[in-house]
Amino acid sequence: MSARPLDQALDRANTEVVLIVDDVPDNLSVLHDALDESGYTVLVATGGEAALLRAAQTLPDIVLLDAMMPGMDGFEVARRLKASAATAHIPIIFMTGLTETEHLVAALEAGGVDYVTKPIKPKEVLARMGVHMRGARQARQTRNALDAFGYASIAVRAGDGKLMWQTPLARELLMAYYGTAAPKTPQPVVDWLQRHLEDAKRQVEPPRLTAELGARRLTFRLHRQTGDDDWLIVMREVSDSAVIEAMSLSFKLTAKEAEVLYWVVKGKINRDIADILGSSPATVKKHLERVFAKLGVETRTAAAGMAMNRIRQLHPQFEG
Numbered sequence: 419m420s421a422r423p424l425d426q427a428l429d430r431a432n433t434e435v436v437l438i439v440d441d442v443p444d445n446l447s448v449l450h451d452a453l454d455e456s457g458y459t460v461l462v463a464t465g466g467e468a469a470l471l472r473a474a475q476t477l478p479d480i481v482l483l484d485a486m487m488p489g490m491d492g493f494e495v496a497r498r499l500k501a502s503a504a505t506a507h508i509p510i511i512f513m514t515g516l517t518e519t520e521h522l523v524a525a526l527e528a529g530g531v532d533y534v535t536k537p538i539k540p541k542e543v544l545a546r547m548g549v550h551m552r553g554a555r556q557a558r559q560t561r562n563a564l565d566a567f568g569y570a571s572i573a574v575r576a577g578d579g580k581l582m583w584q585t586p587l588a589r590e591l592l593m594a595y596y597g598t599a600a601p602k603t604p605q606p607v608v609d610w611l612q613r614h615l616e617d618a619k620r621q622v623e624p625p626r627l628t629a630e631l632g633a634r635r636l637t638f639r640l641h642r643q644t645g646d647d648d649w650l651i652v653m654r655e656v657s658d659s660a661v662i663e664a665m666s667l668s669f670k671l672t673a674k675e676a677e678v679l680y681w682v683v684k685g686k687i688n689r690d691i692a693d694i695l696g697s698s699p700a701t702v703k704k705h706l707e708r709v710f711a712k713l714g715v716e717t718r719t720a721a722a723g724m725a726m727n728r729i730r731q732l733h734p735q736f737e738g
Contacts, residue, residue, distance in 0.1 A: 434551065435459045437478035439469040439495065440513065441487045445538060449482065452540035466490025470498055473505050480551055482543065485514035485525060485533075493528040500529035503600030507583045509550040513538060570653040572603070576615055577647050579608035591653055595629045595636050607638060611649060614640065618649070632694065633658040633680065661729055668728050669712055678705040683722045683729070 436458045440446050446462050453460045461476060463469040466489055473481065481499065485492040492512060499505045512525040512533040525533050531550050534543055570588035574581055581603040584592070589600070596604035607627065614624030618640050627638040634657045641650040658680065666676035674695075681691045688699045688706070695702070706718075715721050 434479040434555075435461060435476060436480055436482060436547070437461045437463065437469065437473055437476070438482045439463045439466075439487075439492065440482075440484040441465060442484075445484070445513075445536075449538060449540060449543065452544065456544060466492075466495045469495050473499055473508065474502070477505065478508060479555070480547055481508055481510045482547075483510050483512055483530070485512050485516060485521070493524055496525075496528040496530055501601070503581050503583055511543070511546055511550065513543075570655075571641070572651050572653070573644055573648050574603050574607065574611055574651060575647050576611055576649055579603045579605075579612070582648055588653060591636055591655060595631050607651070610638065611640065611651070618643070633662060633677075664729065665725055669709075669725075671709060671712060675705050675709050675712075678702055679709050679721060679725050682706070682709075682718055683725050685722075 436453050438446055438449050438453075438460065439462075440449075441464050443464075446464070450460050450462060461472055461478060463472050466487060469481075469483070472478075483492045483495060487495075492514075496510050496512075499508060499510065509532075510530045512530045513536060514521060514525060514533055515536040516522075522533060532546050534546060570585050570591050572581060572584040572588045572592075581600045584600055592598055592604060596606075598604050606629070610624075610627040617624050624640055629636045629638075634655060636653055636655045639652045639654075641652045644650045662673075662676045662680045665671060665679055666673055669676075669679075671679065677695060678691055681694060686694070688702045691702045692699045706721075709721060710716060713721055713724055715724060
Protein backbone atom coordinates (compact mmCIF):
# COMPACT_ATOMS: atom_id res chain seq x y z
CA MET A 419 0.00 0.00 0.00
CA SER A 420 1.38 3.40 -0.88
CA ALA A 421 1.76 6.12 1.70
CA ARG A 422 -0.90 8.78 1.70
CA PRO A 423 -0.20 12.47 2.07
CA LEU A 424 -0.31 13.78 5.61
CA ASP A 425 -3.47 15.82 5.22
CA GLN A 426 -5.33 12.84 3.76
CA ALA A 427 -4.25 10.47 6.50
CA LEU A 428 -5.45 12.32 9.62
CA ASP A 429 -6.94 15.64 10.62
CA ARG A 430 -3.98 17.37 12.31
CA ALA A 431 -5.70 20.67 13.08
CA ASN A 432 -6.40 20.09 16.77
CA THR A 433 -4.36 17.07 17.82
CA GLU A 434 -0.96 15.47 17.51
CA VAL A 435 -0.53 11.85 16.56
CA VAL A 436 1.45 9.28 18.54
CA LEU A 437 2.30 5.83 17.23
CA ILE A 438 2.90 3.22 19.97
CA VAL A 439 4.74 0.08 18.88
CA ASP A 440 4.71 -2.81 21.37
CA ASP A 441 3.94 -6.51 21.12
CA VAL A 442 2.49 -6.66 24.67
CA PRO A 443 -1.24 -5.73 24.75
CA ASP A 444 -1.14 -4.61 28.40
CA ASN A 445 1.62 -2.07 27.63
CA LEU A 446 -0.37 -0.73 24.70
CA SER A 447 -3.50 -0.40 26.79
CA VAL A 448 -1.86 1.56 29.62
CA LEU A 449 -0.13 4.01 27.30
CA HIS A 450 -3.08 4.34 24.94
CA ASP A 451 -5.43 5.37 27.74
CA ALA A 452 -2.97 7.86 29.27
CA LEU A 453 -2.17 9.52 25.96
CA ASP A 454 -5.78 9.57 24.82
CA GLU A 455 -6.81 11.32 28.06
CA SER A 456 -4.05 13.88 27.42
CA GLY A 457 -5.56 14.80 24.05
CA TYR A 458 -3.36 12.89 21.65
CA THR A 459 -4.58 10.81 18.73
CA VAL A 460 -3.12 7.39 19.44
CA LEU A 461 -2.25 4.73 16.85
CA VAL A 462 -0.89 1.30 17.72
CA ALA A 463 1.15 -1.42 16.05
CA THR A 464 2.12 -4.78 17.53
CA GLY A 465 5.05 -5.60 15.25
CA GLY A 466 7.82 -4.08 13.18
CA GLU A 467 6.31 -4.45 9.71
CA ALA A 468 2.97 -3.07 10.89
CA ALA A 469 4.77 -0.14 12.52
CA LEU A 470 6.60 0.78 9.31
CA LEU A 471 3.39 0.62 7.29
CA ARG A 472 1.43 2.68 9.81
CA ALA A 473 4.19 5.28 10.07
CA ALA A 474 4.41 5.66 6.27
CA GLN A 475 0.63 6.00 5.98
CA THR A 476 0.03 8.48 8.77
CA LEU A 477 3.37 10.24 9.47
CA PRO A 478 2.90 10.42 13.26
CA ASP A 479 4.36 13.30 15.23
CA ILE A 480 6.28 10.92 17.49
CA VAL A 481 6.88 7.17 17.84
CA LEU A 482 7.05 5.25 21.13
CA LEU A 483 8.95 2.12 20.19
CA ASP A 484 9.50 -1.11 22.11
CA ALA A 485 13.13 -2.14 21.72
CA MET A 486 12.67 -5.90 22.06
CA MET A 487 10.00 -7.48 19.85
CA PRO A 488 9.85 -10.85 18.10
CA GLY A 489 10.76 -10.80 14.42
CA MET A 490 11.87 -7.27 13.53
CA ASP A 491 13.07 -5.60 16.74
CA GLY A 492 12.75 -1.95 17.61
CA PHE A 493 16.32 -1.13 16.61
CA GLU A 494 15.68 -2.28 13.04
CA VAL A 495 12.34 -0.46 12.91
CA ALA A 496 14.10 2.76 13.96
CA ARG A 497 16.84 2.32 11.38
CA ARG A 498 14.27 1.86 8.62
CA LEU A 499 12.24 4.85 9.73
CA LYS A 500 15.36 7.00 9.70
CA ALA A 501 16.41 5.64 6.30
CA SER A 502 13.19 6.88 4.67
CA ALA A 503 12.98 10.54 3.71
CA ALA A 504 9.26 10.54 4.54
CA THR A 505 9.72 9.42 8.16
CA ALA A 506 13.32 10.38 9.01
CA HIS A 507 12.23 13.54 10.83
CA ILE A 508 9.90 11.78 13.29
CA PRO A 509 11.29 11.64 16.87
CA ILE A 510 11.56 8.11 18.29
CA ILE A 511 11.50 7.35 22.01
CA PHE A 512 12.54 3.81 22.85
CA MET A 513 10.77 1.83 25.56
CA THR A 514 13.09 -0.78 27.00
CA GLY A 515 13.56 -3.06 29.94
CA LEU A 516 17.25 -3.29 29.07
CA THR A 517 19.22 -0.76 31.05
CA GLU A 518 22.74 -1.92 30.21
CA THR A 519 24.76 0.87 28.62
CA GLU A 520 25.32 -0.99 25.34
CA HIS A 521 21.57 -1.38 24.80
CA LEU A 522 20.87 2.27 25.50
CA VAL A 523 23.68 3.31 23.17
CA ALA A 524 22.27 0.97 20.50
CA ALA A 525 18.88 2.66 20.85
CA LEU A 526 20.36 6.10 20.28
CA GLU A 527 22.58 4.92 17.43
CA ALA A 528 19.53 3.41 15.72
CA GLY A 529 17.94 6.86 15.61
CA GLY A 530 16.21 7.26 18.96
CA VAL A 531 16.18 10.69 20.59
CA ASP A 532 15.44 9.33 24.07
CA TYR A 533 14.38 6.24 26.01
CA VAL A 534 12.17 5.29 28.96
CA THR A 535 12.59 2.15 31.00
CA LYS A 536 9.99 -0.47 31.77
CA PRO A 537 7.74 -0.81 33.64
CA ILE A 538 6.35 2.22 31.82
CA LYS A 539 5.30 5.25 33.85
CA PRO A 540 2.83 7.25 31.72
CA LYS A 541 3.67 10.58 33.37
CA GLU A 542 7.35 10.12 32.57
CA VAL A 543 6.50 9.21 28.97
CA LEU A 544 4.34 12.32 28.62
CA ALA A 545 7.10 14.53 30.00
CA ARG A 546 9.73 13.09 27.65
CA MET A 547 7.37 13.40 24.69
CA GLY A 548 6.72 17.04 25.48
CA VAL A 549 10.42 17.87 25.34
CA HIS A 550 11.01 16.27 21.96
CA MET A 551 7.74 17.25 20.32
CA ARG A 552 8.33 20.94 20.93
CA GLY A 553 11.39 20.86 18.71
CA ALA A 554 9.67 18.69 16.10
CA ARG A 555 6.60 20.94 16.17
CA GLN A 556 8.68 24.09 15.65
CA ALA A 557 10.61 22.46 12.80
CA ARG A 558 7.38 21.36 11.13
CA GLN A 559 5.83 24.82 11.51
CA THR A 560 8.96 26.40 10.01
CA ARG A 561 8.90 24.05 7.02
CA ASN A 562 5.17 24.65 6.47
CA ALA A 563 5.69 28.40 6.65
CA LEU A 564 8.51 28.22 4.10
CA ASP A 565 6.24 26.31 1.72
CA ALA A 566 3.40 28.78 2.26
CA PHE A 567 5.64 31.67 1.18
CA GLY A 568 6.99 29.78 -1.82
CA TYR A 569 10.29 28.73 -0.26
CA ALA A 570 10.67 24.95 -0.45
CA SER A 571 13.24 23.25 1.76
CA ILE A 572 15.18 19.99 1.88
CA ALA A 573 17.76 18.44 4.20
CA VAL A 574 20.65 16.63 2.53
CA ARG A 575 23.32 14.47 4.15
CA ALA A 576 26.56 15.77 2.71
CA GLY A 577 28.57 12.55 3.03
CA ASP A 578 26.47 10.42 0.69
CA GLY A 579 24.08 13.01 -0.75
CA LYS A 580 20.98 11.32 0.67
CA LEU A 581 17.80 13.37 0.84
CA MET A 582 16.81 13.15 4.51
CA TRP A 583 13.52 15.06 4.35
CA GLN A 584 11.68 17.51 2.14
CA THR A 585 8.61 19.71 2.24
CA PRO A 586 5.68 18.96 -0.11
CA LEU A 587 6.59 21.89 -2.37
CA ALA A 588 10.20 20.69 -2.56
CA ARG A 589 9.01 17.25 -3.63
CA GLU A 590 7.06 18.78 -6.53
CA LEU A 591 9.91 21.02 -7.64
CA LEU A 592 12.60 18.34 -7.60
CA MET A 593 10.40 16.04 -9.63
CA ALA A 594 9.59 18.81 -12.13
CA TYR A 595 13.17 20.01 -12.63
CA TYR A 596 15.16 16.79 -12.19
CA GLY A 597 12.70 13.89 -12.29
CA THR A 598 14.03 12.59 -8.97
CA ALA A 599 12.29 11.47 -5.80
CA ALA A 600 13.46 10.85 -2.22
CA PRO A 601 15.77 9.49 -0.99
CA LYS A 602 17.69 10.49 -4.14
CA THR A 603 19.01 14.03 -4.27
CA PRO A 604 19.60 15.42 -7.79
CA GLN A 605 23.29 14.95 -8.59
CA PRO A 606 23.89 18.63 -9.49
CA VAL A 607 22.63 19.57 -6.02
CA VAL A 608 24.88 17.00 -4.33
CA ASP A 609 27.90 18.18 -6.35
CA TRP A 610 27.16 21.82 -5.49
CA LEU A 611 26.80 21.05 -1.78
CA GLN A 612 29.96 18.99 -1.55
CA ARG A 613 31.96 21.50 -3.60
CA HIS A 614 31.12 24.35 -1.20
CA LEU A 615 31.00 22.42 2.05
CA GLU A 616 34.22 23.80 3.54
CA ASP A 617 33.11 27.39 2.90
CA ALA A 618 29.75 26.63 4.48
CA LYS A 619 31.39 25.21 7.59
CA ARG A 620 33.27 28.51 7.93
CA GLN A 621 29.88 30.26 7.61
CA VAL A 622 30.77 31.69 4.21
CA GLU A 623 27.64 31.53 2.07
CA PRO A 624 28.44 29.82 -1.26
CA PRO A 625 27.11 31.03 -4.63
CA ARG A 626 23.59 29.87 -5.32
CA LEU A 627 22.80 26.98 -7.63
CA THR A 628 20.32 27.66 -10.43
CA ALA A 629 18.30 25.29 -12.60
CA GLU A 630 16.10 26.37 -15.51
CA LEU A 631 12.92 24.83 -16.88
CA GLY A 632 11.66 26.90 -19.79
CA ALA A 633 10.85 30.33 -18.38
CA ARG A 634 10.94 28.95 -14.85
CA ARG A 635 14.05 29.15 -12.71
CA LEU A 636 14.82 27.31 -9.47
CA THR A 637 17.51 28.62 -7.13
CA PHE A 638 19.12 26.73 -4.24
CA ARG A 639 20.58 28.48 -1.19
CA LEU A 640 22.59 26.67 1.46
CA HIS A 641 20.93 27.81 4.67
CA ARG A 642 22.54 26.09 7.65
CA GLN A 643 23.77 22.85 9.17
CA THR A 644 21.03 20.93 10.98
CA GLY A 645 22.99 17.92 12.25
CA ASP A 646 26.44 16.39 12.21
CA ASP A 647 26.35 15.99 8.42
CA ASP A 648 22.89 17.28 7.44
CA TRP A 649 22.41 20.60 5.67
CA LEU A 650 19.24 22.60 5.17
CA ILE A 651 18.84 23.89 1.62
CA VAL A 652 16.16 26.43 0.76
CA MET A 653 14.77 26.52 -2.77
CA ARG A 654 12.80 29.27 -4.51
CA GLU A 655 11.19 29.13 -7.93
CA VAL A 656 10.81 32.23 -10.08
CA SER A 657 8.74 32.21 -13.23
CA ASP A 658 9.52 34.76 -15.92
CA SER A 659 6.11 34.41 -17.55
CA ALA A 660 5.31 37.88 -16.17
CA VAL A 661 8.47 39.21 -17.85
CA ILE A 662 7.44 37.70 -21.19
CA GLU A 663 3.96 39.20 -20.86
CA ALA A 664 5.46 42.61 -20.02
CA MET A 665 7.66 42.49 -23.15
CA SER A 666 4.63 41.57 -25.23
CA LEU A 667 2.64 44.55 -23.95
CA SER A 668 5.53 47.02 -23.99
CA PHE A 669 6.64 46.33 -27.55
CA LYS A 670 3.29 45.21 -29.02
CA LEU A 671 4.65 41.71 -29.72
CA THR A 672 2.69 38.52 -30.13
CA ALA A 673 3.10 35.94 -27.35
CA LYS A 674 5.45 33.87 -29.52
CA GLU A 675 7.51 36.91 -30.54
CA ALA A 676 7.85 37.89 -26.87
CA GLU A 677 9.04 34.37 -26.01
CA VAL A 678 11.66 34.51 -28.76
CA LEU A 679 12.86 37.90 -27.52
CA TYR A 680 13.01 36.55 -23.95
CA TRP A 681 15.40 33.80 -25.01
CA VAL A 682 17.46 36.24 -27.06
CA VAL A 683 17.90 38.26 -23.86
CA LYS A 684 19.01 35.02 -22.22
CA GLY A 685 21.74 34.68 -24.85
CA LYS A 686 20.25 31.72 -26.75
CA ILE A 687 20.88 31.21 -30.46
CA ASN A 688 18.06 30.42 -32.91
CA ARG A 689 18.67 26.67 -32.83
CA ASP A 690 18.47 26.58 -29.03
CA ILE A 691 15.33 28.71 -29.03
CA ALA A 692 13.73 26.40 -31.56
CA ASP A 693 14.45 23.40 -29.32
CA ILE A 694 13.02 25.17 -26.27
CA LEU A 695 9.84 26.31 -28.06
CA GLY A 696 9.37 23.14 -30.08
CA SER A 697 9.61 24.88 -33.46
CA SER A 698 12.17 25.16 -36.26
CA PRO A 699 15.11 27.58 -36.51
CA ALA A 700 13.50 29.04 -39.64
CA THR A 701 10.32 29.85 -37.71
CA VAL A 702 12.35 31.44 -34.91
CA LYS A 703 14.19 33.52 -37.49
CA LYS A 704 10.88 34.83 -38.92
CA HIS A 705 9.63 35.75 -35.45
CA LEU A 706 12.91 37.50 -34.74
CA GLU A 707 12.74 39.52 -37.96
CA ARG A 708 9.31 40.79 -36.92
CA VAL A 709 10.68 41.63 -33.45
CA PHE A 710 13.49 43.66 -35.05
CA ALA A 711 10.96 45.56 -37.14
CA LYS A 712 8.70 46.35 -34.20
CA LEU A 713 11.63 47.46 -32.00
CA GLY A 714 13.25 49.42 -34.85
CA VAL A 715 16.61 47.63 -34.50
CA GLU A 716 18.75 45.51 -36.80
CA THR A 717 20.74 43.20 -34.52
CA ARG A 718 20.18 40.69 -31.73
CA THR A 719 22.41 42.72 -29.43
CA ALA A 720 20.36 45.87 -29.94
CA ALA A 721 17.08 44.00 -29.43
CA ALA A 722 18.36 42.34 -26.26
CA GLY A 723 19.66 45.64 -24.88
CA MET A 724 16.38 47.45 -25.48
CA ALA A 725 14.39 44.58 -23.96
CA MET A 726 16.66 44.36 -20.91
CA ASN A 727 16.33 48.08 -20.19
CA ARG A 728 12.55 47.82 -20.26
CA ILE A 729 12.50 44.63 -18.17
CA ARG A 730 14.66 46.17 -15.46
CA GLN A 731 12.28 49.09 -15.21
CA LEU A 732 9.32 46.76 -14.70
CA HIS A 733 10.98 43.79 -12.97
CA PRO A 734 14.15 44.89 -11.12
CA GLN A 735 14.69 41.36 -9.74
CA PHE A 736 15.03 39.85 -13.22
CA GLU A 737 18.35 38.10 -13.88
CA GLY A 738 19.32 38.16 -17.54
